[in-house]
Amino acid sequence: MNDRLIGRAAFLGILGAGAAGIFWGRNVADLAGRLVPDQVAGVLPTKGWRIYTIRGIPRIDPAAFRLRVDGLVDRPLSLSIDDLRALPQAKQVSDFHCVTGWSVEDVHWAGIRFDDLLAEAGAQPEARWLQFYSEEVPYVDTLSLEQARLPDAMLALDMDGKPLTKPHGFPTRVVMPQMYGYKGVKWVNRIHVRRDFVPGYWETHGYDSDAWIGKSNFLYLEGKE
Amino acid sequence: MREPEGGGRLVHRFGRTERALHWTHATAFFVLLGTGLVLWLPQLSVLVGKRSLVKDVHVWTAVAWAVAIVLVIALGNRQTLRAYWREIETIDRDDRRWLLGRRAPQGRFNAGQKLNVIMTAAFALLFAASGVLLWLAARESRFRWDGPIVVHDALTLASLALLVGHLYLAVIHPTTRHALRGMTLGSVREEWARKHHPKWIEENERKSGSS
Numbered sequence: 001m002n003d004r005l006i007g008r009a010a011f012l013g014i015l016g017a018g019a020a021g022i023f024w025g026r027n028v029a030d031l032a033g034r035l036v037p038d039q040v041a042g043v044l045p046t047k048g049w050r051i052y053t054i055r056g057i058p059r060i061d062p063a064a065f066r067l068r069v070d071g072l073v074d075r076p077l078s079l080s081i082d083d084l085r086a087l088p089q090a091k092q093v094s095d096f097h098c099v100t101g102w103s104v105e106d107v108h109w110a111g112i113r114f115d116d117l118l119a120e121a122g123a124q125p126e127a128r129w130l131q132f133y134s135e136e137v138p139y140v141d142t143l144s145l146e147q148a149r150l151p152d153a154m155l156a157l158d159m160d161g162k163p164l165t166k167p168h169g170f171p172t173r174v175v176m177p178q179m180y181g182y183k184g185v186k187w188v189n190r191i192h193v194r195r196d197f198v199p200g201y202w203e204t205h206g207y208d209s210d211a212w213i214g215k216s217n218f219l220y221l222e223g224k225e
Numbered sequence: 226m227r228e229p230e231g232g233g234r235l236v237h238r239f240g241r242t243e244r245a246l247h248w249t250h251a252t253a254f255f256v257l258l259g260t261g262l263v264l265w266l267p268q269l270s271v272l273v274g275k276r277s278l279v280k281d282v283h284v285w286t287a288v289a290w291a292v293a294i295v296l297v298i299a300l301g302n303r304q305t306l307r308a309y310w311r312e313i314e315t316i317d318r319d320d321r322r323w324l325l326g327r328r329a330p331q332g333r334f335n336a337g338q339k340l341n342v343i344m345t346a347a348f349a350l351l352f353a354a355s356g357v358l359l360w361l362a363a364r365e366s367r368f369r370w371d372g373p374i375v376v377h378d379a380l381t382l383a384s385l386a387l388l389v390g391h392l393y394l395a396v397i398h399p400t401t402r403h404a405l406r407g408m409t410l411g412s413v414r415e416e417w418a419r420k421h422h423p424k425w426i427e428e429n430e431r432k433s434g435s436s
Contacts, residue, residue: 006321007314011343018351021376022358050265056276100362101371167271205364 071193074122094177111156141200242301253290
């Protein structure tokens with residue numbers, strides 16, 4: 001064999017493997033995951049959270065923080081962190097899936113069910129949508145009332161037994177396990193109860209509003225199902 | 226040949242084009258690695274903050290890297306670059322023995338150095354391709370696959386491993402660190418080269434003898 005072909009083959013082989021990874025990333029990663037022992041994989045930062053922001057992690061003064069609930073409500077609210085913690089608290093364990101392909105399993109959340117929050121504010125009958133504003137302007141996103149009332153949707157205050165940390169949305173964030181992570185607005189400072197739908201930040205970039213896991217944002221290559 | 230301190234003749238190993246290529250890539254790599262790790266690891270993200278600035282530095286450094294590499298190749302000595310690449314691609318019988326851990330005489334580049342260049346070049350192209358796709362996916366959902374992020378991550382880990390080995394051999398390991406002189410000043414001691422890269426020196430002598 002021509003000696004020169006060996007190096008060329010190595011070069012093209014790496015490029016080929018990388019291209020395969022780009023096109024079939026999940027499968028390649030799963031295969032690699034099976035080949036790598038869990039002890040090793042646990043150390044590598046390939047599993048676990050990644051922090052995405054559009055403008056950076058906002059600075060929030062816990063003492064001055066207020067969550068406003070306004071719009072189609074009988075009693076507009078302005079809630080401090082203590083006020084939020086005084087509302088009925090729920091707990092859940094759920095998986096988190098990011099639309100870019102990574103997941104975190106068994107996240108322990110604690111916080112407020114939207115029904116309890118809306119009861120406190122007195123949502124009016126024509127209310128259909130909840131528009132969440134983030135302290136990270138201009139991030140917004142919207143859930144329908146039905147979506148927000150799913151048994152595993154919540155406005156979280158705690159993650160894994162501790163108050164949310166700054167990168168995860170302190171003091172409060174939306175948790176919507178049945179949809180991709182971009183629906184989970186972090187650093188929520190206002191919930192606008194509305195009759196009409198308003199697209200969220202990522203939705204104006206072509207991402208689906210109904211971001212059901214496995215049923216939305218179909219991959220370009222696979223086509224729509 | 227000039228006489229360096231400590232005596233011994235010097236032999237030319239890397240021209241300006243090769244050195245420019247190496248240091249352009251190395252500089253950009255360190256900036257990209259630093260900013261990339263800040264973007265990647267949540268603990269570092271919190272520590273550093275200023276995420277949008279870090280992201281901008283990462284993306285614009287990548288653009289500057291691509292432009293600079295193209296410029297070096299366009300303005301540099303492409304003839305010698307091609308000759309080096311030909312040498313690097315050629316993994317001969319001695320190289321294969323060397324890779325298996327046996328003693329075998331090596332040319333201007335030993336088999337490990339050849340693999341290092343091959344991997345670095347391939348990784349750079351894959352970093353660029355997956356990076357462009359990640360950039361596009363943040364703007365337009367139809368450019369979103371699962372793969373680019375997996376590949377970009379895997380490349381980061383693989384490059385880190387490669388970098389650690391490369392830095393150790395180039396800066397710390399006593400018998401190999403003299404090679405750093407070749408990459409900074411362009412030449413190495415002939416006596417050192419004769420010991421570590423005998424086939425290269427023999428070939429040089431054969432060439433100068435025949436001319």
